[in-house]
Amino acid sequence: MADPSSYRPKPGQIPDSPGVYRFRDEHRRVIYVGKAKSLRQRLANYFQDLAGLHPRTRTMVTTAASVEWTVVSTEVEALQLEYSWIKEYDPRFNVKYRDDKSYPYLAVTMNEEFPRVQVMRGHKKKGVRYFGPYAHAWAIRDTVDLLLRVFPVRTCSAGVFKNAARTGRPCLLGYIGKCSAPCVGRVPTEEHRELAEDFCDFMAGRTGAYLRRLEKQMMEAAEEMEYERAARLRDDIEALKKAMEKNAVVLADATDADLIAVAEDELEAAVQIFHVRGGRVRGQRGWVTDKVEEITTGALVEHALQQLYGEETGDAVPKEVLVPALPELVEPVQEWLTGRRGSNVSLRIPQRGDKRALMETVERNAQQALVLHKTKRASDLTTRSRALEEIADALELDSAPLRIECYDISHLQGDDVVASMVVFEDGLQRKSEYRRFQIKGFEGQDDVRSMHEVITRRFRRYLAEKERTGEWTDGETDGEIGNGSTLTEDDGRPKRFAYPPQLVVVDGGQPQVAAAKRALDELGIDDIAVCGLAKRLEEVWLPDQDDPVVLPRTSEGLYLLQRVRDEAHRFAITYQRTKRAKRFRAGPLDDVPGLGDTRKQALIKHFGSVKKLRSATIDQICEVPGIGRKTAEIIAVALAQAAPAAPAVNTATGEIMEDEEVGAPETTAGASGEPVTAGAPDERRGQEP
Secondary structure (H helix, E strand, O other): OOOHHHOOOOOOOOOOOOEEEEEEOOOOOEEEEEEEOOHHHHHHHHOOOHHHOOHHHHHHHHHOOEEEEEEOOOHHHHHHHHHHHHHHHOOOOOOOEEOOOOOOEEEEOOOOOOOEEEEEOOOOOOOOEEEOOOOOHHHHHHHHHHHOOOOOOEOOOHHHHHHHHHHOOOOHHHHOOOOOOHHHOOOOHHHHHHHHHHHHHHHOOOOHHHHHHHHHHHHHHHHOOOHHHHHHHHHHHHHHHHHHHOOOEOOOOOOOEEEEEEEEOOOEEEEEEEEEEOOEEEEEEEEEEEOOOOOOHHHHHHHHHHHHHOOOOHHHOOOEEEOOOOOOOHHHHHHHHHHHHOOOOEEEOOOOHHHHHHHHHHHHHHHHHHHHHHHHHHHOHHHHHHHHHHHHHHHOOOOOOOEEEEEEEEEEOOEEEEEEEEEEEOOEEOHHHOEEEEOOOOOOOOHHHHHHHHHHHHHHHHHHHHHHHOOOOOOOOOOOOOOOOOOEOOOOOEOOOOOOOOEEEEEOOHHHHHHHHHHHHHOOOOOOEEEEEEOOOOEEEOOOOOOOEOOOOOOHHHHHHHHHHHHHHHHHHHHHHHHHHHHHOOOHHHHOOOOOHHHHHHHHHHHOOHHHHHOOOHHHHHOOOOOOHHHHHHHHHHHHHOOOOOOEEOOOOOOEEOOOOOOOOOOOOOOOOOOOOOOOOOOEEOOOO
16 A cells, blocks of 8 residues: 555646646556646645545555646646546546446448448447447337338348349348349449438438428329329338337427436446437437546536547537536536537536426436346345355354344434334345334434434344243254244244344444444343444444444445445335325324224215315214214214314415315325324334335
């Protein structure tokens, strides 16, 4: 590990001008490339106290052994040189987008004498028109098959073309009218090239003029009583419309734009790109990258733009690029894109309308891509085993934690404070074991105290089950399950809170870990390990330790702990939002003792609203199925005592609304489908919302 002060440039050596810098290791390999508006200010940030640097930046500067720089005239030149050096040196500490597949393009080889339509992958070639990328090659072939009857361009390979020219007989497509057969001279070179250019124009989105031209020709043929030609043109128009329907209109103004969205966590980021041409989505692609450096969303977007357009020119760079966040230096990036295209390019964040709605769709795709990437890693048995072993080694456990429980606290400014408990067994979710808690020991916001209460309640139940059944006595294997096991009820279902975990994970740092450990100590439990995962730097905290355990960036154990923590957060916030929504929608019927959801629904359905129910007589209430006279009297008294709610007003029209929904039972009361009642025990088995 090198000391950055050993290779720090002397004061005054670094120029105060735009440039690109390179960090090299002891073997002279380039490990990081960066650009700066001011080299002096940027490089000074790397040579401050190591304790003040981000952990990943600290690793980079201690791995490096030297730094060098190149001065350029403008920030645009710095951007271009940075991209060139990243491509050349492939530095280990730079963001590198990787893809798990090579996306297919629809390509037209305009650089050949007789242009050919085909599927192409890999690097783009000069003189070839590309459309896409497409998610699947079969989608390209379906589109081409529809268009060949209108644009009978050559699709055969060079060998087939030469053989047909030698024998004087075209291939099957030439006989069925899906190729103009230039191989045997049915059309001259110029006419075939015009067909290829029309094909490219149609794929580029210039469809309206071509369709109108065909419709005009069809009408003229019908007027001249050339009905066969008119019918053929009619079929051509239908084929083109069918091809267009495969790409729905998403932007009504026929915009050419690329939309870029980013989904990220502390260690990885997923980027999704939608290519929109002529208002239609013509292609989609995506990448996933490790965040090997401290980086903002704007910087991720800048790297994505370099990756996407670094080798492109002309129309391949659209007029408009929509992004979720702007790079730190917008003008140089926009100027660079303009130079690649040859005309003005707009780089901006969509704020409203169709473009904002489409951006939200791209963002959802990015989120799903990141989740899918993590799920693929987690679903592999070997990967899961390695993750559990890495956790055991890092936390110095006696064995791999086959059952992990994670706890998270959720609230809204101190209201509706709830907690979640999620369970992972053998590295996989065990949703039937999920639990949720209401914080009842105090009111207000105190995550540490809430964590102590939840851990105490969960393991007090565990001890009660253990004491009642005499489980886990000396000589018995922990967690053993079999016929007649005391871990299960008579019907074979596992007892609630019966299984102890080998590891308890809390969402938080030292204070939350200390609270969880204190709760276990107060209960006399000393055989369950505790750790916390702090979200900001993804550090693992252990009880009674001043320094965290930092797992490697590529550690499968860290990925598993992240997934456990994120699932606990999702489950907690879902329950908290449901509780809040239920509280906001509570009505007078909720205060009637002994009146459940089913009978509340029956009352509202019968009378239509609480207002009409309040004015009903006891005999009329008794007409509702399931409502006896005693219950009807209780309902009437409760509604009479409850003050009528103020009338709701439609703010758009000023209309006073009837309280049709007031007092309607909440149908999404929680993850288990039923409200959590007061009084112990309030923990309920959680299900996927």
